[in-house]
Amino acid sequence: MSVLVFADASKNGTLKKSSLESIVFAKQIASKTNSNVVVLLYKANDEGKQNAQQAGANKIINITNDLNYITDYSAVAKLIKKYAESENTNDIVLPFDIHGKAIGAYLSGLLNCGIVAGVTSLLEINGNTYKFKKNVFSGKAYATLSINSDKKIITLLPNSIPVQFDATNTAQINDVTESADIPLRVIVKSVEKTTTGDNIPLPEAELVVSGGRGLKGPENWHIIEDLAKALGAATACSRPVADSHWRPHHEHVGQTGLAIRPNLYIAIGISGAIQHLAGVSGSKTIVVINTDKDAPFFKSADYGIVGDAFEVVPKLTEAIKKFKASQH
Amino acid sequence: MKILVAISQVPDTTAKISFSEDGTKFNPTNVQFIINPYDEWYALVRALELKEAGLAEKVSVIHVGLQDTEPTIRKALALGTDDSYRIDLDPTDAFVVAQQIAQFLKQNPYDLILFGKETISYNGGVAAGILAGLIDYPFISNASKLEIKDNKAIANQDIEGGYEVVECALPVVISANKGMAEQRIPNMKGIMAARTKPLNVIPPYSYQTATQYEKFELAPGRSACKFIDPNNVEELVQLLHTEAKVI
Numbered sequence: 001m002s003v004l005v006f007a008d009a010s011k012n013g014t015l016k017k018s019s020l021e022s023i024v025f026a027k028q029i030a031s032k033t034n035s036n037v038v039v040l041l042y043k044a045n046d047e048g049k050q051n052a053q054q055a056g057a058n059k060i061i062n063i064t065n066d067l068n069y070i071t072d073y074s075a076v077a078k079l080i081k082k083y084a085e086s087e088n089t090n091d092i093v094l095p096f097d098i099h100g101k102a103i104g105a106y107l108s109g110l111l112n113c114g115i116v117a118g119v120t121s122l123l124e125i126n127g128n129t130y131k132f133k134k135n136v137f138s139g140k141a142y143a144t145l146s147i148n149s150d151k152k153i154i155t156l157l158p159n160s161i162p163v164q165f166d167a168t169n170t171a172q173i174n175d176v177t178e179s180a181d182i183p184l185r186v187i188v189k190s191v192e193k194t195t196t197g198d199n200i201p202l203p204e205a206e207l208v209v210s211g212g213r214g215l216k217g218p219e220n221w222h223i224i225e226d227l228a229k230a231l232g233a234a235t236a237c238s239r240p241v242a243d244s245h246w247r248p249h250h251e252h253v254g255q256t257g258l259a260i261r262p263n264l265y266i267a268i269g270i271s272g273a274i275q276h277l278a279g280v281s282g283s284k285t286i287v288v289i290n291t292d293k294d295a296p297f298f299k300s301a302d303y304g305i306v307g308d309a310f311e312v313v314p315k316l317t318e319a320i321k322k323f324k325a326s327q328h
Numbered sequence: 329m330k331i332l333v334a335i336s337q338v339p340d341t342t343a344k345i346s347f348s349e350d351g352t353k354f355n356p357t358n359v360q361f362i363i364n365p366y367d368e369w370y371a372l373v374r375a376l377e378l379k380e381a382g383l384a385e386k387v388s389v390i391h392v393g394l395q396d397t398e399p400t401i402r403k404a405l406a407l408g409t410d411d412s413y414r415i416d417l418d419p420t421d422a423f424v425v426a427q428q429i430a431q432f433l434k435q436n437p438y439d440l441i442l443f444g445k446e447t448i449s450y451n452g453g454v455a456a457g458i459l460a461g462l463i464d465y466p467f468i469s470n471a472s473k474l475e476i477k478d479n480k481a482i483a484n485q486d487i488e489g490g491y492e493v494v495e496c497a498l499p500v501v502i503s504a505n506k507g508m509a510e511q512r513i514p515n516m517k518g519i520m521a522a523r524t525k526p527l528n529v530i531p532p533y534s535y536q537t538a539t540q541y542e543k544f545e546l547a548p549g550r551s552a553c554k555f556i557d558p559n560n561v562e563e564l565v566q567l568l569h570t571e572a573k574v575i
Contacts, residue, residue, distance in 0.1 A: 071492065073467050102457050104457070105460075106461040106467055108426075108454065109426060111461075114537075136451060141544050149539075192492075257506070264574040305555070305564065316564065319562050
């Protein structure tokens, strides 16, 4: 038996962090079910294959040729189904990122089996019943979720488990040419970027600096960006900021935006409405900077500074830079 | 073109969440229920806009739930939906919901099936994709814009750091993200009309279950916030390094 992971390689052929986490997670499942971890890659480079191996793969199947249907979620699900059959797999693991969410769901329908979506840890495996932990009600609560269908689709919330490399792990690596003729139905006419440069994708970011209405306008966002740059953090914003088009919608975190769980979330000029907290309460450490000492966000923060963002944030940026320099 | 919008019922965004004493069930006491915002604000409103633009002759909503969810369905009717279907079953997960809608569609074909991208309760975001997989329809996920032209759906499918402009022949299943439309408030005329619009109740189709929520716990609160002097941000940096160990 085997646990199959479909790991999306990024544009340059290396593996995304969320993909590596999925391989580590598959290894946790496989070690309890005496199974192998088979990782299906698409156009990964040597570094990508090596990372998959060190994350715990026993077998790597790397598709090397261009597939015109790779952007069509339903077609990718059919491709994965083909390998799940040939590799004798009942458990399929994917990251709960924007692609994995869609592909995993489609696979569940295609294989007519259950799916646990966005789990954060494996609790136990008892025969055919697997139990996982998962956040529900937008992070206000968590749940124990069990699945007992013969086949199982499991998607892992990014930033839920650490990636540990084992340099001694070896895997059988097969570079293959894929010939399955899967119909392309959803055709990509163009791809538009809404972020510039090499910004860190928000769902995967370990450090996040976020701004709210307290910043007073988009022209002041450089203080957020400077702090994020000093930290190596991604930037985010509250709903009113996205609704006022100060920042793009994909930066909106909260109940109706992205739910994230970074190690560090720094909220600047955000009051902390319950809907915003829902999207960030899974963060390990929360820092709140706000002029209003009664801002509800302080009740959910680990560290707080009552002060004017325009004074405090540039100082904090300098202090971070000094700290970083002292670390080298 | 006929549009079917699948709606789910969730606790209001400001609702205080609690569970039964043994932690096995959500406690609905004193909770106001609403249509899941992604289903209502984006999927349903866009469907109604397409009808108003003369591109659809009918917009229906479907909901899998017991009789106590009917006020939620009436709200969808008040917004301008033509008719509605309630499959009389308390679903245990999205897989069950998708199986019910899949069988409904076999008898009642629609050209465009819209969902919100996820519910704000269980946050799985999988019902639309499972349905598409069950009936082998093409699937556009996380669409922040949707147009219909020449029997094709043209959508912005959100991806990390941007979006793809995609095109797909109908029929198609699409999940709606923020941006596809703007929230509407039902007017009095709509609310009055909703009272007499069709709400068809369908007995549940056969189905299989695969997952079960066994136990819920509220997320633990944080210990009291440690306040730092705004003139001593160096202390915060030290705490983040030595105490929180996040930098």
